[in-house]
Amino acid sequence: MSYVNMTMLSNFLKISNSNRPLQRIESIFLLTRRTFSSHGTFDYDLAVIGGGSGGLACAKEAVNHGAKVAVLDYVTPSPLGTKWGLGGTCVNVGCIPKKLMHQAALLGESIHEAVSYGWEVPSPKDIKINWTSLTEAVQNHIKSVNWVTRVDLRDKKIEYINGLGEFKDAHTIVATLKNGSKKELTAKNVVIAVGGRPHYPDIPGALEYCISSDDIFSLSYPPGKTLVVGAGYIGLECAGFLNSLGYSATVLVRSVPLRGFDQQMAQLVTAEMEERGVRFHHKCVPLSVEKLESGQLKARWQNTDTGEQSEDVFDTVLMATGRYALTKALNLPAAGVTVVTESGKISAPTEQTNVGHIFAVGDVLEGRPELTPVAIHAGRLLARRLFAAAPHHMDYDNVATTVFTPLEYGCVGLSEEAAVARLGEDAVEVYHAYYKPTEFFIPQRNIRNCYLKAVAERAPPQQVLGLHFVGPVAGEVIQGFAAAIKCGLTMEQLMNTVGIHPTVAEEFTRLNITKRSGKDPNPASCCS
Structure with missing residues (x-):
């Protein structure tokens, strides 16, 4: 029996033995709504701030061990206005749509190659992607996952609060709902799993005219000739599938491609992309993005070695210059959480912050792989430690990953x-x-x-x-x-x-x- 069930049973028996019937009935009713612990009375055993992969995995595992759980999740629209449903980055604007776009690109290549295997297909010049059909198919799948996720939370009796959560104190969270109203709740334990969002460089036109990975998978128009600013895995993956889908792609590389990865392999990846038609400008940083009367975007950039400036006109400029953790909106000082780095990430080697009952999992953690399976596994292990007395901690070494370039x-x-x-x-x-x-x-x-x-x-x-x-x-x-x-x-x-x-x-x-x-x-x- 879990610690929650044992605690509730003990208190239930005490209440049932009371000689005051009215008090007994009222207390039993309250017991179904709140959990009593040695630290006081709380609405929930666990509150998870963030409805992404790591937070949801932690919440579901906690419920499996008898905990009463609430999940708070709210998506602030991107500068372009893009928003999405429950499930976090991976489901909505990350791994899943990225892999589907990558698969679409591979299928296009396969159609062209089918001729060599004897398949009779239309002339290669007549083979092209329908961007609207592609994005509709991708978004339909994502919406189905959003729905299944909400149903799963309901079936597991996890309370889903579609609100932006912030700390009032170490055990109290205030959620600002879509209509502006406030909902306050208390929890014995809190898990921060808010993840991150794309970073925009501080240059003229970036926020006004550019998109990010938050927008590309539901973009309402074909991206056309695209400039990708940044050569991390997100930038290269986007440039790769756009080029393979027939949209000209150019990449600005500030330092090295795929920083943090083996650089010999990174050079092979970019060499392959160049041979397929992707253009790379190395040692270059963006200076500005200007919208022309035609609706196109004129981008300017500078070579950091030579100082030389260049410009070109694009239909779309996609910023892939890194991500930042969504911790500023949490009011962490009110909870006493002080282990926050300059990047906004939380330093918590074993997922536990400097406040004993507040934890963090996923991309919000400093120095941890920003990978969905890592967040999921860490979240589950954390829930087992909290509610099933399990001893196992997340092993962050030797975590496999793949960059889905062409x-x-x-x-x-x-x-x-x-x-x-x-x-x-x-x-x-x-x-x-x-x-x-x-x-x-x-x-x-x-x-x-x-x-x-x-x-x-x-x-x-x-x-x-x-x-x-x-x-x-x-x-x-x-x-x-x-x-x-x-x-x-x-x-x-x-x-x-x-x-x-x-x-x-x-x-x-x-x-x-x-x-x-x-x-x-x-x-x-x-x-x-």
């Missing part, structure tokens, strides 16, 4: 740079290879950027520190190997694993050439 990049563990920085160059061995996906034989597709590597300790048994793969279905490839990394995979074990032929995943089992050896990492044939 040629995908999947990785788990340390980058080559991080491994060398941690252990020293002489202590690291890198096994690598180029390979030829069978899918690329007919028609003959570019394979110059199909590459993988294993970063390992040089000393026996050569434990694998990181795996990196650029190629088709990278996410599917890297997921299984992520489990092996968690189990302490060594190079000997990897080399003694029999691959499934012909797949691209088997290429990891065939790694045998090290960078240190200087040997040619190109295969002699598909079966070499």
